[in-house]
Amino acid sequence: MNRSSKTGATRKTGAVATALVAVAALGLSACGADADDSGDGKSLRLWHFEGANSAMGLAWAEAIKQFEASHPGVKVTYEEKGFEQIRQNAGMILNSDQGPDILEYNKGNASAGLLSKQGLLTDLTAEAGKRGWDKAISPSVATTSKYDQAGIMGGDKWYGVPNYGEYVMVYYNQDLFDKYQLKVPTTLAEFESVMDTFVQNKVTPLSVGGAEYPAQQIFYELALSKANRSFVDDYQLYKNKVNFTGPELTYGANTFADWVRKGYLGKDSAGIKAEDMGVAFSQGKYPILISGSWWFGRFSDEIKNFKWGTFLFPGNTLQPGSGGNLWVVPTSSKNKQLAYDFIDITMKPEIQNLLGNSGGVPLAADPAAISNPKAKELIENFNKLNSSDGLAFYPDWPAPGYYDVLVAGMQNLINGSKKPEQVLDEIAKPYNDNLASIGK
Template sequence: MRFPRTMISAGAAIVSLALVLAGCGSSGGDDNDSSGDTGTGTLKLWHYESANGAMGKAWDKAIEVFKTEHPGVTVQFERKAFEQIQQNASMILASDQAPDLMEYNKGNATAGLLSSKGLLTDLSDEVAKRGWDKVLSPSLQTTARYDDKGVMGSGNWFGVPNYGEYVMVYYNKALFKQYGVAVPKTLDEMTAAMDTFVAKKVTPLGMAGAEYPAGQLYYQLALSKADRSFVDNYQLYKGSVDFKADPLKYGADTFRDWVQKGYISKQSASLKAEDMGTAFIAGKTPMIVSGSWWYGRFATEIKKFDWGTFLFPGNKLNAGSSGNLWVVPEQSKNKKLAYDFIDITMRPEIQTIMANNGGVPVKADLAKVTDPKNKELIANFDAITKADGLAFYPDWPVPGYYDVLVAGGQSLINGSKNPDQVLADLGKAYDQGVKEIKNG
């Protein structure tokens, strides 16, 4: 999960859908269907990356290249809000207003769910034809392939990622130096570092309980006591998951303990990820635990202090995966154009733009990556993937789980529920979701 999601009412969803559809017209009938010439027509493209982010910059260049190579084609690009697509994807893709190509969240609860409904094009033949499977490592392919139940890891290709992402610790080097704190290499050293900040009346860890960061920290803590079999059981349903026992119990218990010790502010229960990120940018926070998607923005916007990153201390498993997917809606009227655009985004020159702007590419020319921080970012991701250390995200297993996870994180921060109660809620929603998926 790279972006926040919020709960909205059914009425709000309808209004939002109306706004989405009102913002885009038809792609021009069947000017260029999946079997036609790719020299003319319209490519309707949606994504939700910011213009100053690594992917946004790389894909803007990809649009330029596409236009040069397809001079008779009109590109109708729209930058959508993540919420618009996330909340309304099923309705949009079942209509004749679907784009030809769009960025979409990966995992069982998102791309898997849409694939099981027949709303996404099976890309398997195109993947083999264009060699995309040769570019993407097996761990990155996991989130691109789904079986007939919508469970990731096997079956046909319903999306193509062209970047990676992972959760890490961002830290303010100036504050670490000011308070005499060294970069921790173990979880014990990290808690000792946070004790030092607390003793100086500084809250060491930025947090956002109203969106994904709380759930990701809970998961990172659980992963510190987990192995690959746990991840396979939790994410791929290869075995049972006990929410009353470690590693999940350790994750929830430790998260609450960190709140009680002052490592995390109780006021952060109502904060969103943007609040957490801007506080770090402003130099107010020693550390945040979050994903590589912040990297390019921090590199652009942080001017007054030096900052760095390190992997969550001691973990062999980390939340992370391929990036979001390029998906081609089944209703797309211009599938060949969509395939051509995906292919351009996989080229080394486009990937290198991403790398030089704080992204995690899958096929960059690393000799042309100039910034030491960017090289470190990519090197850490390579180390994780080579060690089979990607553990995906905590909200992925079943549809609707994100909202349950956010509610649980808020409860741990504000103390409205204890860890056992939160785990009971998470376990109930998980078990029900898995049962529904398996029963089809």
């Protein structure tokens, strides 16, 4: 998954000097630690990167209120961080004594898996059993919460707990569809026909953020249109070797390049960030955006000038998605019991119901308590994917640093600076190098 603090939706690593600047920006200078970090059971230092008006931001603000009400004398020190801030510097932060007691962190081999392997995350297995998290979270969603000794997801130990789900879908401007008498497509061919109509009317169909995660998710959607569960297990869980020149990834790269040539996305999108992509869609500048459910709450709150809706990527039985980002407890946390209590509160029915009615995808909500029709559809689609084993995780998860590899690859396809087969060769190497490094 990848996401900015403003959207809960933005998912690069520089020289040492850059990292040090970033650490300073995170407030990890000598003055960053204060009495609140004394570990005396009177404070809980919490970091997350969800926007205040996002579903998760709203639900977790309420969870903080309930936590403080149920823990008299304990203060939550909440600090909003950017997704990229945490992603780039988590290892350095959690290896210091100035990190938080609990934080939201990205899941997958390259993220939570890597930190668990490095010994930077607390093993939550006993707590998951004692507090019932292992029963409340389905096995499919729990895949990204549990890691083995090599940091590969689907292992036997819990290192994080999600309290929501997420998946990639298609957002569309219903007014623009109506203007050109277009219906919601049910097949990939119909989807391309819709985009052809927009191009013929000099409208660029897709709002895309090629400088961050969104472009690679489109590439992955296209690959998944030719894939089955065995391919996903091979790619994500290392069950068998992956053929990067096989039909799935070849189709994804070739079709993505075709979409650029056909004008479905602008060549300037290589430099556009996810935040700007989302803003452009919400302003009605593009008819279609392919991205995650994490935008749903924000679009519900901000789009006032046109009707909009969502649909699953046409024709796919597999979609990028998983349990949401994880609550993780650093090994260095000074208030672990309080951190566990906070996770418990985020799983309470009233927090889960608030999450659902605010446009999120709760894991343990009461369906009857979800009153928003659009939110019901969002949750039903996730439940459909979850129950049919249709969650295919995200393309950047398999290897540390793979996010940047895929960003660069998609930018090369958008710019036309490299052919699809060259990009596939470039993304194959670090993947296979990682397999060799862990003895696979």
